[in-house]
Amino acid sequence: MIQKEAEKIFETRELNVNMGPQHPATHGVLRLVLDIDGETIVKVTPYVGYLHRGIEKLGESLSYFQALPLTDRMDYVSAMSNNIGYVVAVEKLFGIEAPERAKFIRTIVGEMSRISNHLLWLATHALDIGAMTVFLYCFREREWLLDLFEMICGARLTVTYPRVGGVRNDVPQEFLESLWKFTDEFPSRILEYETLIDQNRIWLQRTVDIGVISAEEAINMGMTGPTLRGSGVPYDIRKHMPYDAYDKVDFDVPIGTKGDTYDRYRCRMLELRQSNNIIRQLIEKLPPGPVMVDDPKFTLPPKDKMMPITHPTKEIAYFILEKACKGCGMCMRACPAKAITGEKKAAHKINQALCVNCANCLVTCKFKSVTVVSGGKGLSDEKLAELAVAPDQLPEDIKQAQQLLVKQFEFIKKGPKAPEGDLYVATEVPKGELGFYFVSDGSGKPFRMRLRAPSFIHAGCLPRLCVGHLVADVIAAIGTIDIVLGECDR
Amino acid sequence: MEHSVTVREITKQIIKRFTFIEILQGMALTLRKMFSRAVTIQYPKERRHIAPGFRGQHALAKNQAGRAKCVGCGLCAAICPSQCIHITRAKGQVDKYEVDILRCIYCGFCVEACPYGAVVLTENYEYSDYKKENIYMKKDKLLSNWDKYMPGKKGEEYFDKFWRPLSEDFGTPPGQSVFKGKKE
Ligand code: SF4
Ligand code: SF4
Ligand code: SF4
Ligand code: SF4
Numbered sequence: 006m007i008q009k010e011a012e013k014i015f016e017t018r019e020l021n022v023n024m025g026p027q028h029p030a031t032h033g034v035l036r037l038v039l040d041i042d043g044e045t046i047v048k049v050t051p052y053v054g055y056l057h058r059g060i061e062k063l064g065e066s067l068s069y070f071q072a073l074p075l076t077d078r079m080d081y082v083s084a085m086s087n088n089i090g091y092v093v094a095v096e097k098l099f100g101i102e103a104p105e106r107a108k109f110i111r112t113i114v115g116e117m118s119r120i121s122n123h124l125l126w127l128a129t130h131a132l133d134i135g136a137m138t139v140f141l142y143c144f145r146e147r148e149w150l151l152d153l154f155e156m157i158c159g160a161r162l163t164v165t166y167p168r169v170g171g172v173r174n175d176v177p178q179e180f181l182e183s184l185w186k187f188t189d190e191f192p193s194r195i196l197e198y199e200t201l202i203d204q205n206r207i208w209l210q211r212t213v214d215i216g217v218i219s220a221e222e223a224i225n226m227g228m229t230g231p232t233l234r235g236s237g238v239p240y241d242i243r244k245h246m247p248y249d250a251y252d253k254v255d256f257d258v259p260i261g262t263k264g265d266t267y268d269r270y271r272c273r274m275l276e277l278r279q280s281n282n283i284i285r286q287l288i289e290k291l292p293p294g295p296v297m298v299d300d301p302k303f304t305l306p307p308k309d310k311m312m313p314i315t316h317p318t319k320e321i322a323y324f325i326l327e328k329a330c331k332g333c334g335m336c337m338r339a340c341p342a343k344a345i346t347g348e349k350k351a352a353h354k355i356n357q358a359l360c361v362n363c364a365n366c367l368v369t370c371k372f373k374s375v376t377v378v379s380g381g382k383g384l385s386d387e388k389l390a391e392l393a394v395a396p397d398q399l400p401e402d403i404k405q406a407q408q409l410l411v412k413q414f415e416f417i418k419k420g421p422k423a424p425e426g427d428l429y430v431a432t433e434v435p436k437g438e439l440g441f442y443f444v445s446d447g448s449g450k451p452f453r454m455r456l457r458a459p460s461f462i463h464a465g466c467l468p469r470l471c472v473g474h475l476v477a478d479v480i481a482a483i484g485t486i487d488i489v490l491g492e493c494d495r
Numbered sequence: 496m497e498h499s500v501t502v503r504e505i506t507k508q509i510i511k512r513f514t515f516i517e518i519l520q521g522m523a524l525t526l527r528k529m530f531s532r533a534v535t536i537q538y539p540k541e542r543r544h545i546a547p548g549f550r551g552q553h554a555l556a557k558n559q560a561g562r563a564k565c566v567g568c569g570l571c572a573a574i575c576p577s578q579c580i581h582i583t584r585a586k587g588q589v590d591k592y593e594v595d596i597l598r599c600i601y602c603g604f605c606v607e608a609c610p611y612g613a614v615v616l617t618e619n620y621e622y623s624d625y626k627k628e629n630i631y632m633k634k635d636k637l638l639s640n641w642d643k644y645m646p647g648k649k650g651e652e653y654f655d656k657f658w659r660p661l662s663e664d665f666g667t668p669p670g671q672s673v674f675k676g677k678k679e
Contacts, residue, residue, distance in 0.1 A: 165602045297665050341582075
């Protein structure tokens with residue numbers, strides 16, 4: 006009787022604790038609701054979406070060219086790999102192939118991105134668990150890589166460096182030399198990190214046999230990347246479906262045995278060495294050649310060829326040939342300065358005082374009635390009429406410049422058109438398998454863009470990794486799956 | 496034989512456990528680092544070296560005569576993924592050219608889109624202010640940025656290197672960077 010009363014009063018219940026979204030160890034804005042019994046985790050419920058920006062939806066309103074910077078903002082820790090994943094997917098969709106040199110450069114920077122990602126992962130994972138010093142050592146090397154990114158593209162994190170059909174610009178010689186020096190020194194730096202934690206008894210106690218997941222279960226949950234390989238599954242897209250230059254290099258895929266936090270840590274440490282090796286091989290083999298595919302449909306035209314019209318010393322004037330003009334009014338509508346006037350079906354006229362020389366009329370007119378007059382700026386209409394010749398009779402370089410200018414305008418205003426259909430392309434980013442799924446209706450923008458973000462799927466594995474362990478081990482579990490919420494929430 | 500190995504292993508384990516050898520090794524490493532040069536810098540007293548072509552605040556390029564190169568064709572505004580460039584024209588001139596810097600994501604697409612080489616990104620990344628209006632870039636501010644950050648030859652070099660693609664990107668230019676062998 007008394008006992009029953011006591012049970013009623015001292016009833017035991019699980020405690021409900023919120024961890025995040027503002028928590029330094031959740032690597033962003035992840036919110037976990039923990040049900041705990043004393044110190045032991047009974048249930049974990051992850052809540053995601055605090056960093057949702059609608060990248061998939063945004064992609065539908067931007068052309069294939071414009072949507073590239075969005076991918077920088079997914080996994081901002083390894084933006085380069087995301088960029089590469091995107092351009093590889095779009096290239097497949099367009100059915101084009103980047104030139105050899107561009108592929109090599111992309112693979113080099115992709116592996117640099119993998120190293121810098123793993124360094125940041127190691128730094129924060131170790132910091133979460135309590136090893137402060139590793140954090141600073143990792144950032145020392147990461148800084149070097151970020152400086153190299155800045156050298157080639159002018160940005161350190163949100164690089165936007167690869168382009169559909171190649172890369173934005175070639176790499177300079179100093180880049181290769183500095184990177185070679187980095188690969189020379191990096192193995193000894195890895196040894197430094199390992200001296201600090203690899204055998205450290207606190208590190209071992211916090212990681213060995215924590216968050217164990219078997220190979221079968223890991224596959225069932227959709228894990229990819231080093232998180233899966235820690236459980237002993239040698240699945241790596243770079244090896245199984247090579248893209249860019251991965252089929253030209255020799256590398257191993259390190260795997261773990263037990264599938265605990267320590268194995269996943271070992272896997273990533275070995276991957277650092279493999280990436281270092283891949284970069285060295287690629288630098289040695291880097292072939293000379295173009296860095297952009299020569300397919301004018303899918304790339305911006307070369308700027309120097311447009312110079313005969315666009316160079317400021319040319320003093321171009323635009324002029325409508327009275328005889329050729331059909332009076333369709335297209336140019337009038339296209340002119341942003343409202344400099345063109347004319348009645349329907351009658352010859353139109355450019356008011357030279359209002360014209361800003363923007364070339365919109367030139368690229369709009371379908372009837373070849375707009376022409377350019379070199380050195381004609383500021384002349385009177387009569388004089389221009391005297392000097393003007395039909396577009397076909399212009400000098401060769403100006404004709405070419407005009408065609409390229411038309412291309413430039415079309416490319417930017419409408420975007421390169423993709424063939425109809427849908428496709429899924431996956432690449433191996435440092436965190437796992439990043440997939441892009443496009444549904445194209447044949448226009449310049451994707452009808453639907455869907456992203457398979459590894460962080461999202463890994464966040465879903467957290468309950469499985471945490472239950473049964475202590476609260477402190479949740480931190481280790483979040484660290485070991487290496488998530489970034491920018492990518493998870495998209 | 497096997498037996499002695501296990502005994503040796505166990506002794507090793509015991510020695511490890513009681514001598515704290517791995518922790519001492521780690522501490523020796525950090526102690527050594529105390530005497531090496533610091534890798535951190537004291538910002539803002541010291542500053543990083545900014546690589547040429549850095550994607551910072553915009554500038555509008557001027558031609559030899561000191562006038563703005565921009566003709567107001569609107570391509571930069573059309574390509575901008577965050578739609579933060581606003582242009583109006585009047586009397587044969589670009590009347591307004593405004594960049595809403597706070598929305599800009601520094602992708603550099605405006606530079607790539609411009610056929611006239613009229614807009615650049617400069618190395619200025621320190622422009623925080625108490626007022627929003629001061630950060631909203633108007634045409635005169637953008638033009639003065641050109642004088643400030645791209646004086647003399649620097650502007651030309653910028654276009655040579657970072658105004659891409661040029662026709663050499665579609666071919667094999669001489670002097671392309673390749674691996675030159677290990678430097679001894
Ligand atoms: S678009 Fe060409 S044909 Fe039509 S009104 Fe203008 S100049 Fe004449
Ligand atoms: S060049 Fe531009 S501003 Fe001049 S008439 Fe043509 S569209 Fe109008
Ligand atoms: S850098 Fe990008 S976001 Fe900024 S103004 Fe230029 S195109 Fe727009
Ligand atoms: S900056 Fe270039 S692209 Fe933009 S409006 Fe001026 S000329 Fe056109």
